[in-house]
Amino acid sequence: MRSARLVVPLVALVLAACGAPATGSxxxxxxxxxxxxxMPTTSSERWNHDGQNIKRDLEAKGHRxxxxxxxxxxxxxxxxxEDQIRAGAKLLIIASxxxxxxxxxxxxxxxxxxxVIAYDRLLRDSPxxxxxxxxxNFRVGVYQAESLLTGLGLRxxxxxxxxxxxxxxxxxxxxSPDDNNATFFFNGAMSVLKPYLDSGTLVVRSGQTDFQxxxxxxxxxxxxxxxxxxxxxxxxxxxxxxxxxxxxDGISLGILTALKNNGYGPVFPIVTGQDAELPSxxxxxxxxxxxxxxxxxxxxxxxxxxxxxxxxxxRTPPQLNNLNDYYNGVKVVPxxxxxxxxxxxxxxxxxxxxxxxxxxxxxx
Ligand code: BGC
Numbered sequence: 001m002r003s004a005r006l007v008v009p010l011v012a013l014v015l016a017a018c019g020a021p022a023t024g025s026x027x028x029x030x031x032x033x034x035x036x037x038x039m040p041t042t043s044s045e046r047w048n049h050d051g052q053n054i055k056r057d058l059e060a061k062g063h064r065x066x067x068x069x070x071x072x073x074x075x076x077x078x079x080x081x082e083d084q085i086r087a088g089a090k091l092l093i094i095a096s097x098x099x100x101x102x103x104x105x106x107x108x109x110x111x112x113x114x115x116v117i118a119y120d121r122l123l124r125d126s127p128x129x130x131x132x133x134x135x136x137n138f139r140v141g142v143y144q145a146e147s148l149l150t151g152l153g154l155r156x157x158x159x160x161x162x163x164x165x166x167x168x169x170x171x172x173x174x175x176s177p178d179d180n181n182a183t184f185f186f187n188g189a190m191s192v193l194k195p196y197l198d199s200g201t202l203v204v205r206s207g208q209t210d211f212q213x214x215x216x217x218x219x220x221x222x223x224x225x226x227x228x229x230x231x232x233x234x235x236x237x238x239x240x241x242x243x244x245x246x247x248x249d250g251i252s253l254g255i256l257t258a259l260k261n262n263g264y265g266p267v268f269p270i271v272t273g274q275d276a277e278l279p280s281x282x283x284x285x286x287x288x289x290x291x292x293x294x295x296x297x298x299x300x301x302x303x304x305x306x307x308x309x310x311x312x313x314x315r316t317p318p319q320l321n322n323l324n325d326y327y328n329g330v331k332v333v334p335x336x337x338x339x340x341x342x343x344x345x346x347x348x349x350x351x352x353x354x355x356x357x358x359x360x361x362x363x364x
Contacts, residue, residue, distance in 0.1 A: 032062060032063065033063050033064065033090035033091065034063070034064045034084075034089045035058050035066070035091050035092075035308060035312075036066050036068075036080075036081065036084025036085070036091070036092045036093070037055065037065055037066065037067045037093045037119075038067075038070060038077055038081055038092070038094050038095065039051045039069050039070070039095050040095055041071055041072045042069045042071065043072070043250075044277070045275070046275045046277060047095065049298075050095065050120070050297045050301060051067050053298050053300075053301030054067070054119075054304055056301075057302055057304075057305035058305050058308060061305060061309045063308070063309070063312070066084055066087065066089065068080040068083075070097050072218050073097065074097050077096065077097050077101075078102065078104065078105050081094065081105040081108075081109070082108060085108050085109055085114060089114060090114065091117070091308055092114055092115070092116045092117070093116075093119050093308060094116060094117070094118060094119060095118075095119040095120050095121055096118070096121050096123055097178075099121055099122055099123055099179060100178065100329075102123055102126070103125055106123065106126045106128040107128055109128060110127075110128035115130045115131075115311045116129050117130060117131045117132070117307055117311070118133075118134075118333060119134075119304055120133070120134050120135070120181070120300065121134070121179055121181055122134070122180040122328050123328060123333075124180055124329050125328065126330060129328060129331070130333075131317060131333065131334055132326055132333040132334065132336070133300060133303050133304040133307060133319070133335070133336050133338075134181075134326075134335060135295045135338045135339070136337045136339055137184035137188070137337075138185075138187060138191075138325075139188060139339070140181075140184070140188060140274060140293050140340045141185040141186060141189035141190070141191070142192055143293055144188070144189050144246075144272040144274065144291075144293060144342075145189035145191075145192035145193045145245060145272075146192055147272055147290065147291035147344060148170065148189075148243050148244075148270055148272050148290075148291075149162070150162065150344075151270030151272075151290040151291065151344075152164060152166070152168050152170075152242060152270055154168070154196065154201065157346075165201070166196075166201040167200055167201050167202065167203055168201070168202055168203070168242040168243060169202075169203050169240065169241050169242050169243070170202050170203070170204060170241070170242060170243040170244060171206055171208070171231055171243075171244050171245070172186075172189075172204060172208065172209060172244075173214055173216055173227070173228075174214045175215065175216060175219050175247045175248055176215065176218050176219050177212065177215040177217070178217075179219070180328075185247045185274070186211050186214075186247070189247075202243075205231075205235040205236065206234070208231070216247075216251055219248050219251060220250075220251075220254075221251055221253055221254030223254070224246070224251040224254035224258075225255065225258045228244070228258035228259070229261065229262070232258060232259075236262075240269075241259075241264075241269050242269050242270065243269050243270040243271070244270070245272055246271055246272050246273050246274075247272075247273075247274055248273060248274045248275060249274060249275045249277040249279070249289070250277070252272065252273035252280055252283075252289050252292075253279060253289070255271055256268065256271060256283065256289060259271075265288075266287070267287075268287070268288050268290075270290045270291075271288075272289075272291050273289055273292035274293040275292065275294075276292045276293070276294040276295075276348075276352055276357070278362060280292050281343075281348060281352060281358065281363060282363060284343070284344060284345050291343060292343050292344075293341070293342055293343065294340065294341045294342075294343045294352060294357070295338070295340050295341075296341075296357065298357075299338050300338055303336050303338065307319050307336065319336040320334050320336050322335040322336070323335070348363075
């Protein structure tokens, strides 16, 4: 059974954004509460930052944190969540490996009246998800496509037509099909690219333009490298590839490896990315990867910790700014969305170094 708080209508959630003050005993009960945090994998830099940041922020609020990484293994993540429920967690924060695969542990959590916050990736097909903290995922895809156009010279930074007219050859990569974000990124990107594809200014020689045809299971760079090699071998024997829509830095590096193996460089096709991971930022500085999308995981952790703290004190979290877009197949999950930032060689220093995300030394 869900707690009474969860049947409050959405409008009331917004109106109550400041939340009723918690009683002394609620605050007492929340202090030192165990929070179970599960993350998808340590193999990508961003999730390591996410985990550390959330742990630090929750501990600073006096909570205890059990942080686990599932290493992209679904049964492993199910078990970790079940363990946390058994250990007496009072709240769960979950960045899923497969957003639809956790309905059973989520039901267990609901039965034990444990609230759940979906972190970065929406938890799908379950009523037992209370809140969602993430970035403007559609906008991430828009920014990726816009930077692809800018890199090709079809558009300038301010959105006006660029010096080139094309046509250009591009290939499309999407993220893992079991991650709700992958669809948002791809749809955002296609909303920008479609007119250029329709007019023939951009040409996908492989013919692979449907989401299902271009996904990359578990966002795996090696899978992307192989797909890129296959496409180069079949569709680019006599024609050069000019650009690649890549949804994530780990995939971008796989794509660049395939390009190098096939004789590309020192001038590379325009390759996009996401997460501003260190190897990719270095690659951008070295004129290989063209761009990435920076998502400040420190901010996401801060927002999530504030949400968690409010929920533990039985208040409605004040940090909600989207009550419409994240239908998970059963319900619309009230969400807080943060802004992503498009980064390339021209602005990486301002965005990543001056904000303290990286130091100059790290990028050398
Ligand atoms: C995240 C991205 C990340 C991708 C691969 C997505 O769910 O939103 O930031 O690049 O997973 O880890």
